[in-house]
Amino acid sequence: MEPLISTTLQAMALLFSGDAELWSIIRVSFSTTLQAIVIALPVAFLVGFALAELRFPGRWALITLFNALLSFPTVVVGLLLYLLLSRSGPLGDWQLLFTERAMVIGQVLLAFPVLVAMSLACFKAADKRIWETARTLGASPLRAFFTLMYELRFGLAAAGTAAYGRIIAEVGCSMMVGGNILHYTRNIPTAIALETNKGEFAQGIALGMVLLVMALGLNITLTLLHRRSEVGL
Amino acid sequence: MRSILLMLLLALTAQAQAQPLRLATTTSTYNSGLLEAILPDFTRRTGIETQIIAVGTGAALRMGRSGDADVLLVHAPEAEKAFMAEGHGAHRTGVMYNDFVLVGPASDPAGTRGLSDAVQALRQIAEASAMFISRGDDSGTHKKERALWQSLGGTPTEGYREAGQGMGKVLQIADQLGAYTLTDRGTWLAFADKLDLQVLVEGDPLLFNPYSVITINPKRFPDLNHEGAKQLQQWLTTPHTQQLIADFRINGQPLFVPSANAVTAEQDR
Numbered sequence: 001m002e003p004l005i006s007t008t009l010q011a012m013a014l015l016f017s018g019d020a021e022l023w024s025i026i027r028v029s030f031s032t033t034l035q036a037i038v039i040a041l042p043v044a045f046l047v048g049f050a051l052a053e054l055r056f057p058g059r060w061a062l063i064t065l066f067n068a069l070l071s072f073p074t075v076v077v078g079l080l081l082y083l084l085l086s087r088s089g090p091l092g093d094w095q096l097l098f099t100e101r102a103m104v105i106g107q108v109l110l111a112f113p114v115l116v117a118m119s120l121a122c123f124k125a126a127d128k129r130i131w132e133t134a135r136t137l138g139a140s141p142l143r144a145f146f147t148l149m150y151e152l153r154f155g156l157a158a159a160g161t162a163a164y165g166r167i168i169a170e171v172g173c174s175m176m177v178g179g180n181i182l183h184y185t186r187n188i189p190t191a192i193a194l195e196t197n198k199g200e201f202a203q204g205i206a207l208g209m210v211l212l213v214m215a216l217g218l219n220i221t222l223t224l225l226h227r228r229s230e231v232g233l
Numbered sequence: 234m235r236s237i238l239l240m241l242l243l244a245l246t247a248q249a250q251a252q253p254l255r256l257a258t259t260t261s262t263y264n265s266g267l268l269e270a271i272l273p274d275f276t277r278r279t280g281i282e283t284q285i286i287a288v289g290t291g292a293a294l295r296m297g298r299s300g301d302a303d304v305l306l307v308h309a310p311e312a313e314k315a316f317m318a319e320g321h322g323a324h325r326t327g328v329m330y331n332d333f334v335l336v337g338p339a340s341d342p343a344g345t346r347g348l349s350d351a352v353q354a355l356r357q358i359a360e361a362s363a364m365f366i367s368r369g370d371d372s373g374t375h376k377k378e379r380a381l382w383q384s385l386g387g388t389p390t391e392g393y394r395e396a397g398q399g400m401g402k403v404l405q406i407a408d409q410l411g412a413y414t415l416t417d418r419g420t421w422l423a424f425a426d427k428l429d430l431q432v433l434v435e436g437d438p439l440l441f442n443p444y445s446v447i448t449i450n451p452k453r454f455p456d457l458n459h460e461g462a463k464q465l466q467q468w469l470t471t472p473h474t475q476q477l478i479a480d481f482r483i484n485g486q487p488l489f490v491p492s493a494n495a496v497t498a499e500q501d502r
Contacts, residue, residue: 086299086300086301087300087457088299098286179286180286182285184284197398197399197401197402198264198423199405199427
């Protein structure tokens with residue numbers, strides 16, 4: 001018990017002393033995750049909407065595929081991406097391996113199935129009249145889509161939060177395509193893996209606390225917004 | 234929405250501009266703190282930013298083969314020679330050495346303490362069926378350990394465990410399980426005060442551990458940072474840097490012995 005308390009105290013000290021290395025790691029984590037969500041979210045929601053509303057051959061195969069990809073191990077995504085992006089791989093000319101962009105691509109791939117599957121469930125459960133009313137009132141399909149998304153905002157926000165959770169805490173893919181380079185591609189999970197290897201548990205705990213605080217903050221905000229709107233009804 | 238995309242695009246292109254030097258090296262040089270201690274001097278002199286990817290020697294050589302690193306700092310002489318012979322490298326230069334030590338629990342069930350013959354010590358560990366943790370990750374240390382077991386006809390069947398992890402992690406595992414393991418002295422010194430393990434066998438010439446810096450063949454991968462790699466190779470072997478390596482200490486103990494100009498340093502092309 002004693003080492004747990006002392007490392008936690010050391011971790012607090014590290015966080016509040018503004019340790020530059022620690023904060024660079026935190027920056028990499030949130031920068032990559034934010035970029036990945038911004039890129040993946042609009043496309044994934046459109047795909048989710050299309051799968052919910054349109055009927056076309058292969059629709060069920062696609063839905064099954066996205067559901068299966070939900071449980072795809074992150075290290076396998078990392079390995080495939082590594083082989084693609086390696087200088088001797090098919091996309092080697094892009095020179096992306098061991099860069100932040102490679103990590104963003106990996107996280108987009110990991111977030112995409114989560115966003116599609118959860119938004120699909122959301123769109124399927126939506127009241128059909130929202131879309132129809134918007135359309136009869138003269139809204140363009142795009143405008144009607146935005147209205148629909150607004151009505152479904154809590155479900156869609158939950159999809160975004162789940163995707164965020166999958167990629168901010170992911171170590172396998174980031175380690176493989178990022179290379180864990182300090183100040184460039186070392187994010188919170190890969191840093192924790194490294195610090196644990198080095199026996200430096202305090203920094204690992206400090207970074208773990210940042211993740212926990214962020215996750216709590218995000219979920220509390222969502223819950224508060226949701227409750228406020230329920231009270232408003 | 235459009236402004237977000239534009240900002241994203243700008244952020245992405247800004248990242249793509251600088252070409253830092255990518256050094257693939259072993260966990261023993263990075264986790265011990267050596268590179269963090271000496272590389273700022275290189276950046277100050279040349280203006281070249283370095284990015285360190287710390288993996289096992291096997292993985293580092295593989296990155297060199299596929300053109301995913303600009304320069305390598307590794308320790309597995311046989312594998313390095315094969316790497317050069319296959320034409321993947323441009324130049325290979327000795328930089329420094331340290332040595333391996335056999336560590337184990339204080340109770341030393343195989344009675345290896347004080348032996349000067351590493352192979353004899355392993356034989357006794359095998360005969361006592363004592364637990365031995367192997368790196369199992371194709372690193373330089375793992376290659377050395379396998380070579381030692383090979384002279385006994387292979388790894389023992391009982392008590393032998395492969396961890397598949399870095400040196401620090403393996404030391405922690407051996408410590409928790411009261412097992413023996415082979416470690417480079419650098420990582421051992423960095424970890425010694427966190428562990429109950431003890432050094433039992435050291436000083437055997439077989440346990441010598443030389444490090445080389447290897448630049449990548451520009452004919453294979455023309456668009457790597459070859460100029461930076463050449464500068465790093467030269468800088469590592471200057472008397473000034475060699476002194477920095479000699480001065481690097483953990484708990485007052487030197488970790489590496491500079492050897493760029495010693496007879497043991499091999500140069501081949």
